[in-house]
Amino acid sequence: MRPHASDRAAVAAVVGAAALLLSAAPPAAMASPCCAGATLMPGRLMVHEEALVGLDLKLRNELGAFDDDATFADSSGTELAFEQGLFGALRVGGSGQLAVRIPLLQTFRSFSGEGETGGGLGDLQIEGRWDFVDAGQYLRLPGIALVASAALPTGRAPEQVTKLLGTDATGTGALQLLAGLQVEQVFDGRIFASAIGSLGTRAPREVRGVEVPASLLLGASGSVGLLLPRDAVLAFSASLASEPDADRRSLRLGLSAGRPLSDDWRVQGGVFSDPPWGGMGRNQQASLGATFVLIRSWT
Amino acid sequence: MNMKRNLVGSLVIASIFFAGAASAQPSLLDHELAGTDGETKSLRERMGEADYLVLTFFSATCPCQTLHDPRLRALHEDFGSSGVVLLAVDSEAGSSLERDRQEAAKRFYDFPILSDPDAKLADAVGARFATFTVIVDRSGAIRYRGGIDPDRTRLRGDSPQYVREGLERLLAGSSPDPAETKAFGCYLRRR
Numbered sequence: 125m126r127p128h129a130s131d132r133a134a135v136a137a138v139v140g141a142a143a144l145l146l147s148a149a150p151p152a153a154m155a156s157p158c159c160a161g162a163t164l165m166p167g168r169l170m171v172h173e174e175a176l177v178g179l180d181l182k183l184r185n186e187l188g189a190f191d192d193d194a195t196f197a198d199s200s201g202t203e204l205a206f207e208q209g210l211f212g213a214l215r216v217g218g219s220g221q222l223a224v225r226i227p228l229l230q231t232f233r234s235f236s237g238e239g240e241t242g243g244g245l246g247d248l249q250i251e252g253r254w255d256f257v258d259a260g261q262y263l264r265l266p267g268i269a270l271v272a273s274a275a276l277p278t279g280r281a282p283e284q285v286t287k288l289l290g291t292d293a294t295g296t297g298a299l300q301l302l303a304g305l306q307v308e309q310v311f312d313g314r315i316f317a318s319a320i321g322s323l324g325t326r327a328p329r330e331v332r333g334v335e336v337p338a339s340l341l342l343g344a345s346g347s348v349g350l351l352l353p354r355d356a357v358l359a360f361s362a363s364l365a366s367e368p369d370a371d372r373r374s375l376r377l378g379l380s381a382g383r384p385l386s387d388d389w390r391v392q393g394g395v396f397s398d399p400p401w402g403g404m405g406r407n408q409q410a411s412l413g414a415t416f417v418l419i420r421s422w423t
Numbered sequence: 424m425n426m427k428r429n430l431v432g433s434l435v436i437a438s439i440f441f442a443g444a445a446s447a448q449p450s451l452l453d454h455e456l457a458g459t460d461g462e463t464k465s466l467r468e469r470m471g472e473a474d475y476l477v478l479t480f481f482s483a484t485c486p487c488q489t490l491h492d493p494r495l496r497a498l499h500e501d502f503g504s505s506g507v508v509l510l511a512v513d514s515e516a517g518s519s520l521e522r523d524r525q526e527a528a529k530r531f532y533d534f535p536i537l538s539d540p541d542a543k544l545a546d547a548v549g550a551r552f553a554t555f556t557v558i559v560d561r562s563g564a565i566r567y568r569g570g571i572d573p574d575r576t577r578l579r580g581d582s583p584q585y586v587r588e589g590l591e592r593l594l595a596g597s598s599p600d601p602a603e604t605k606a607f608g609c610y611l612r613r614r
Contacts, residue, residue, distance in 0.1 A: 260612060353486070387573070387574060423605060
């Protein structure tokens with residue numbers, strides 16, 4: 125399908141505006157809590173931490189889907205997906221981090237009175253990041269990090285399902301590679317802002333004898349948060365993802381909160397939604413869901 | 424033979440030069456800083472007759488700093504009459520003595536906060552995070568560097584008190600153990 129130039133332009137505009145906002149913001153005269161970004165990103169180590177392990181739970185309800193024209197249609201059935209992830213992260217070379225996540229998925233789907241449950245191992249995720257500058261380290265310069273991730277096709281691809289309603293599909297069926305740049309800053313010790321722009325590819329694969337070519341993946345996300353007493357963070361986020369070659373686009377909004385339970389344990393939770401309004405997505409499902417994450421870390 | 428004599432001569436001159444340079448190198452205690460007490464003095468002058476100087480790096484907005492305020496006040500109270508001087512140092516970009524005065528009053532500090540606007544003292548001792556603390560002896564040597572304790576978000580009654588125990592050991596004639604730990608506060612923001 126023909127790539128939409130507007131998708132690329134929208135992603136570039138979001139990333140550019142966010143980067144500009146962060147780097148040109150007026151200087152804050154105060155120190156910053158070190159770890160707002162890590163409080164919100166499950167697999168990310170705080171500046172003092174050497175390692176962590178965690179468990180994440182995600183419940184998602186399908187609201188409907190966007191078609192080719194970005195028109196939204198309500199779901200004609202019911203789909204509930206429950207996902208659990210085990211993850212761990214390790215500090216590498218001082219400013220580097222390496223994280224691995226193993227997801228397990230269960231899906232319940234009902235359509236025309238028929239109900240079905242399926243699931244299994246999802247796509248294994250490997251993430252790395254290198255922080256050139258940490259947020260809060262300098263008065264004017266924002267935190268700058270290079271991020272990269274890979275999703276390995278360890279889950280069951282949609283074309284390999286054995287169940288009637290396809291509830292045993294747990295993966296995309298293709299290797300996905302992404303690399304991006306993150307900028308983040310803390311203003312006045314109270315407000316946290318972060319933006320990530322990413323570029324990647326979904327590797328080519330064969331589906332029932334038909335070659336599916338590699339496709340470009342574009343992503344941009346931004347979050348703004350309030351730093352609360354006792355190192356707690358409350359944040360609003362927006363993520364835009366686009367796969368121009370497949371004419372696919374999605375927008376996800378989220379509200380999340382995180383706080384330490386102790387020096388070694390912290391929890392995060394949130395709600396998210398792909399807004400079910402026309403024009404907010406294309407060739408993509410829209411969902412409403414909630415997440416909960418528990419993390420144990422070591423300094 | 425001449426070559427050997429020249430080499431020996433060069434080595435003697437070089438050693439005299441480097442010895443001179445070393446003795447001319449300013450001590451940590453020569454840093455002169457203005458404080459919230461209205462005085463601008465060197466650390467040596469502030470130390471007076473005390474045996475040890477405790478410098479703790481301060482951040483007005485760091486939750487970890489606020490968490491440790493009671494322990495800092497207790498250190499000052501418990502060791503002030505035992506030959507130990509405790510001083511807070513604000514090395515953050517954008518800090519001001521006026522704001523530090525307000526902070527010191529708000530936090531009931533009975534010790535001054537010194538202003539280190541160019542972070543020269545922070546650089547000299549390797550301070551990057553708030554609550555980073557050093558214990559310095561009369562010669563200017565750092566005897567301990569690191570956190571006040573290992574606590575970050577909660578003060579635990581059973582956690583080791585690195586600075587307190589380090590001072591106790593020094594006053595008893597031995598050395599802090601550990602002599603170096605991590606400080607868990609926020610970044611001391613630089614320009």
